[in-house]
Amino acid sequence: MIFAIKEDIEELSKIRLSQQKCDWKNEYQNIDNFELRTKIYLKNHLNKDLFILIEKQENEIIATCGLQIIEYLPQCNDNGLMGYICNVYTSLPYRNKGIQTKLLKQCVEFAKSKSISELQLSTDNPIAIKIYKKLHFEYDNLIMKLDISKNK
16 A cells, blocks of 8 residues: 655645546636645645555556545444545556555454544546446445535
């Protein structure tokens, strides 16, 4: 397992920008200088409550898989640690080579080592969903959300 370090923040923020543009396509918005906010966030959270597994080729990061560790009030059936998988991205020339599956498996193992009770993620990408299902992720009808920014 190779984890991103603070020296990777500049490159990670550019990858995050590419990932967001790829995922959001025409809906992408550069609200409040997204890349700068990403750098600040990474400086404050990387290897504290956000761990990013990386794959490199020729000293360049070509794939990322993040794990955000969220601590919440424990319930009777868990320890109050949840992992949110984020920043899952592979550069276009390296896709369909099993790199992301490898990173996701490493992410799951790392989460187990941190005693995380549950992993969550969100995606509507059919290719990604197929990979997650292979790794035994399931849809959960229990989660509800409210987008406060749209409900004024």
